[in-house]
Amino acid sequence: MSRTTTTSLRGLAAVATLSLTLSACGAGEQASGGNASADSSGAQAASVDEAKAQVEEWSKEITEWPEVTEIADPADLRGKTVTIVPLGDQIPVIHGVGVGEEQALEELGAKVNVCDGKFNPSEIAACLKTAGDRDVDYVITNFVDYDMVPAAIDDLTAKGTKVLVGSMHESKNAPKSDNLAFYDATERVALLYEAMATDAVAGQGQETHPLFLKLMDSSTTEVASERMITKFEELCPGCRSDSVEFTTANLDKLSSTVSAALVSNPDTNAIIVPVDTFVPPAIQGAKSANKMDQVEIYSSSSDLAGLQRVQDGTQASDLGTPVIFEGWKHVNALMQMASGEEVQPADVLVTRAFTPENVDDLQLDPKTYLTDDWFGTGYRDEFLAAWGAE
Structure with a gap:
């Protein structure tokens, strides 16, 4: 019997009393015959073995990077001005992507500045207005949904500034314009979320009961969150799962939400946290529910604190995001746009699984986080060659 529990805390100022809405479905029910049950159990065991093999493969240093398609007539960015507007620069993975973008743009001879959106639509709009007032040539927004600040983006593109909406799919509300493009990372993010479900099944086996x-x-x-749960149900159809919803804006509610969910679902043995930044309140929630010794934490993005938690045993695993590489991917999308080519979506997962078995081999400090040392090198020359900038 597969069951999903959902607690909704959506909205920027959610203060409603927490409630758990239970729902049941017939997925995972087995026929009464013993052979059918044995077949199902065998299939599930095979899925666990497959998950373990996949995580083992992910744990290796990356030596083969995705191929970079050459741009036929690459634009010249020497002397051009580029403003980077991150959704919130205090999140390490977002900051790291921006650092990768700065490195790549400087290789191309561009002049770069960063304006932090601080997770606030008003701040993001102000950054975009400032870019327009300064007549910058290009703007890259990182993880900012077009529909969050549509007027500000439209005003900027109307002035002739080319805007790349980074790591977001195209909005149906966005006007068609040669000055606006979307680098769609929906599939890549969804694959990472699916990988977290795989990671948990590899660690917890056929008895996985995640939150x-x-x-x-x-x-x-x-979309990625739904894909994560669907992947888990495919790998472990006889397992139970529960879920809670949250946003960065109501992060202060996450600890109590997790605590309430664990109390209501006492058999939970894993917590799947989408980004390392959100692990501390999840841990606090587990401690409040007296479940910290019972649950394992699985997350992604591999910021410094995350790998330190893996090292000290607080976190079971961390699926790494090579943030500098992702920054170069964003600039590749900008180069495609600037050169008059169609911006290709990000649809390939590049990750490394950090576990207690390999994390001790790494230099864990803030400086190294903003390098390729934890993942492997070999992609930069490919990008530069594709951009005609060798």
């Missing part, structure tokens, strides 16, 4: 923390900051994370 999924569904990040609802954007349509991209909403």
Whole structure:
């Protein structure tokens, strides 16, 4: 019997009393015959073995990076001005992607500045207005949904500034314009979320009973959260799962939400947290429910604190995001746009699984986080060659 529990905390100022809405479905029910049950159990065991093999493969240093398609007539960005507007620069993974973008743009001879959106639509709009007032040539927004600040983006593109909406799918409300493009990372993010479900099954086996923390900051994370749960149900159809929803804006509610969910579902043995930044309140919730010794924490993005938790045993595993590489991918999308080519979506997962078995081999400090040392090198020359900038 598969069961999903959902607690909704959506909205920027959610203060309603927490409630758990239970729902049941027939997925995972088995026929009464012994052979059918044995077949189902065998299939589930095979899925666990497959998950373990996949995580083992992910745990290796990356030596083969996705191929970079050459741009036929690459634009010249020497002397051009580029403003980077992150959704919130205090999140390490978002900051790291921005650092990768700065490195790549500087290789191309561009002049770069960063304006932090601080998870606030008004701040993001102000950053975009400032870019327009300064007549910058290009703007990259990182993880900012177009529909969050449509007027500000439209005003900017109307002035002739080319805007790349980074790591977001195209909005149906966006006007068609040569000055606006979307680098759609929906599939890549969804694959990462699916990988977290795989990671948990590899660690907990056929008795996995996870609590999924569904990040609802954007349509991209909403879709990815659903894909994560669907993947888990495919790998472990006889397992139970529960979930809670949250946004970055109501992060102060996450600890109590997790605590309430664990109390209501005492058999939970894993918590799946989409990004390392959100692990501390999840841990606090587990401690409040007196479940910290019972649950394992699985997350992604591999910021420094996350790998330190894996090292000290507080976190079971961390699926790494090579943030510098992702920054170069964003600039590749900008180069495609600037060169008059169609911007290709991000539909390949590049990750490394950090576990107690390999994390001790790493230099864990803030400086190294903003390098390729934890993942492997070999992609930069490919990008530069594709951009005609060798």
